[in-house]
Amino acid sequence: MASVKKHNVQMNFGIYLMSDINIGKDVTGSPVIAGNGNKVESKVEIHHHYPSVPPSQEQTPDSLKVDLSSLPTTSPDLFGRSSEVEMLDRCWDSPKTSIVVLVAWGGVGKTSLVNHWLASMAQNDFQGADRVFGWSFYSQGAAEGKQASADRFIADALRWFGDPNPNQGDFADKAKRLSALIKRQKTLLILDGLEPLQAPPGPEEGRLKDQSLRILLRDLAVGQKGLCVITTRLWTDDLSTWRGKGVERTDLSHLESEDGAALLRHLGVQGAEKELRQASQEFDGHALALTLLGTYLAAAYNGDVRQRDKIDCLMYEDMPQGKHARCVMESYEAWMQTSDKGRRELNILRMMGLFDRPAEIGAIRALLAEPEILGLTDPSPDPSPKRRGESADVSQVQWQFAVKQLRDLRLLSEKDKDRPDSLDCHPLIREHFGEKLKNQNPAAWKEAHSRLYEYYKNLPEKEFPDTLEEMEPLFAAVAHGCKAELFQEVLYNLHRRRIKRSEVNYSTRMLGAFGYELALVSNFFEVPFIKPVDKLLDHDKIALLCSAGFRLKALGRFSEAVKPMQTGLEGWVKKENWKSITITSGNL
Incomplete structure (x- = not known):
């Protein structure tokens, strides 16, 4: 994918990125919808490419040190969000802003927005930053509603910023040392998916449960040379004192109907503009739900937007958040059940529900070992080419094909260049298929976790x-x-x-x-x-x-x-x- 310097590309639906993988181009370089050869109709005047994921270790000036390898991989496609991108630029340039908190429910696009902004920043060597460090609490084995810890983040960050003894001192001492190291130079700190460390909705909603992180963020809120960007489902209540005085809160809204329509059309959905906008409104402009809707309609109904009424949302009608994404996942599950190929793909998604972090290839092989787990691995191919002689080559091809198909459907995240053999997906997808497996096939759920227990305890x-x-x-x-x-x-x-x-x-x-x-x-x-x-x-x-x-x-x-x-x-x-x-x- 080509790289260019950062530009704010203004058009009728804001900032727009396009993947060379998921959409074709004609001989003039104009984007075409896969399968029909027609150019995408829009008022786009300028079209720029950015890397799909900010590089973890950029080729940078000697004074700049960058590590974003912990952040999740997201699609390069971003629709709308021009005002939010401009806000992040403005906060980075402002000496009065220390922390930005992006608040939205899961699947709205917080991480995608930040990754896009980081990718554009990288084109200009991060615009004067001396240190750029990113951390995702979801990718480190934290799940919302569970007890989580910032211990690993604090220890790794201390080591990365140059502390000679990251294990020394109590939680308060470590947090203060890390804050001092961050403030020593102009630092861009990204903390993705903070909600596992926050109190759930209730009397103490949003309060940080981890004291070391609370001390660190409060200290950074007072003032620093750089900027800390936080993504979370809940406002960080511990920072309320500094809101408007160094801490900015941005509630990320759902996509406008024209932006949602553009996203659907980009994914191969066809129909009148009015119909596409109506579909976007029906799915509340929820970015993940619209992404899954688009890939589902393109795969199952040749992109016909009128077929969206085949998706039944009655069973999730009372769910306050994320119901539309769940409805599409249910439709995907029913569709995949109709073929052996689909069942292989469905089992991979069920496997993802066993993990609270990216799944490494060794753990997946442990799940796929003999004997098969009924309802989880029985029709699944083996990703290892070493187990079954010549037939293993066929099995490996099936595995790679299934993974590619799930990535094309946006049910799995794109390949992470820092962890190319691992598999990951959006937390809402992981939660959905994990809950379904646990409730509908408890024997497979227990057996799979038993195998993962044996694998991980023997790994060190x-x-x-x-x-x-x-x-x-x-x-x-x-x-x-x-x-x-x-x-x-x-x-x-x-x-x-x-x-x-x-x-x-x-x-x-x-x-x-x-x-x-x-x-x-x-x-x-x-x-x-x-x-x-x-x-x-x-x-x-x-x-x-x-x-x-x-x-x-x-x-x-x-x-x-x-x-x-x-x-x-x-x-x-x-x-x-x-x-x-x-x-x-x-x-x-």
């Missing part, structure tokens, strides 16, 4: 890893093992023996990973941090309650720490465990 080279990065597979193994309901085994053989290392408490005392520890402990609760799972022994339930309370207290979440510690203390009293009573009472 060391039996007892030394750093947070080396321990990452063990953290994933805990989550998968608990989803497989192997609670007792995971607690004893993995969490206590290899992560905590019994009384040594290595993960907290040596690495200071209290946030990670709290997230790990949450896997053993039905209701964090009130009711441990029933399948644990009674004394383990009590110990986990006390452990959760202690970690909440260490993280500064004092009001939340009281209940689990009191419940744990009552449990020790009933068991007359005087040593544990003394310890728990002291912590209270």
Whole structure:
């Protein structure tokens, strides 16, 4: 794809990018809809290409250091959003703006907007930045509604910005050191998908649960040379004091009807402009829903926009957000069920629902190993060319074809050049197919997570890893093992023996990973941090309650720490465990 310097391309529907892969061109270079050879009718006066994903390690001036490898891959297509792009440019140029928070529900296009802006910034060597660092909390194994931690982000960022000992100090000390390093030069910091670390809708909606991140963002809000851009589904309530005084909030709206119509036409949907705009309105201008609608109509109905009435949304009528995207995913599922090829593709999507991070090829091979998992891997091809002799070549081709088809349909993310063998998809797609698999095929759900538990627990080279990065597979193994309901085994053989290392408490005392520890402990609760799972022994339930309370207290979440510690203390009293009573009472 060609590269050019940044331009704000004004047209009747704002900023417009086009992929060479998903739409053809005639001999004059004009875009044509795949399959019909007709030029796209629009009032576009200038057409520019940008990289689909900002480069993770750009060829930059010696003073500029860039790492955006953690950010998700998104499509290069962007429709509308000219005012938001201009806003980001304006905030970057303004010495008075320290933080921009982009707020919108999932699938509206927050990450796509930021990736587009970064790609355009990269054309001009990031316009005076000295450091450019991006991090996605979704891509690091966090899911909304779950306990998440910023420990890995803080440790990796400290190391990247030049801290000699990222594990030294408590959460507050680490956050302050990172803030000082960021402020030392003009830094562009991107924090994508912050909502897993925020309190869900309710009395404390949007409040950061991670104290280190709260300290960091508040310190940056006071003032810095550069800019921090946050994407989230919820406004970051901790920054309200500085709103309009260094912190800007932008609520990303759904696409206007003309922008949605342009997106549908770009994806191969055909029909009158009025009909396309009506379709955009019916799907609330939701970017992900319109993208899936466009690819579905193009694939299943030759792009006929009138066939959108075949998509039934009744079952999701009461869903407040994301219902239109869910409706299209249901239609895709029904369509894929009609052929072996479609079922192979559907099983890949179900596999994606097992992960809360990009799925690496080794984990996928673990799922596809013999024996087959009924309803999950039985008709799936094997991506490995090494298992079945000559027939493996056929199987690998089928796998590559299925993956390409899902990427063309925008159900899988485009290939990530930093992780070319991994598969990823939008969090809403991951959540949808994961929920369907768990509810409709619980046996396959448990067996798959059991295999992933075995894979990740055996992945580290060391039996007892030394750093947070080396321990990452063990953290994933805990989550998968608990989803497989192997609670007792995971607690004893993995969490206590290899992560905590019994009384040594290595993960907290040596690495200071209290946030990670709290997230790990949450896997053993039905209701964090009130009711441990029933399948644990009674004394383990009590110990986990006390452990959760202690970690909440260490993280500064004092009001939340009281209940689990009191419940744990009552449990020790009933068991007359005087040593544990003394310890728990002291912590209270």
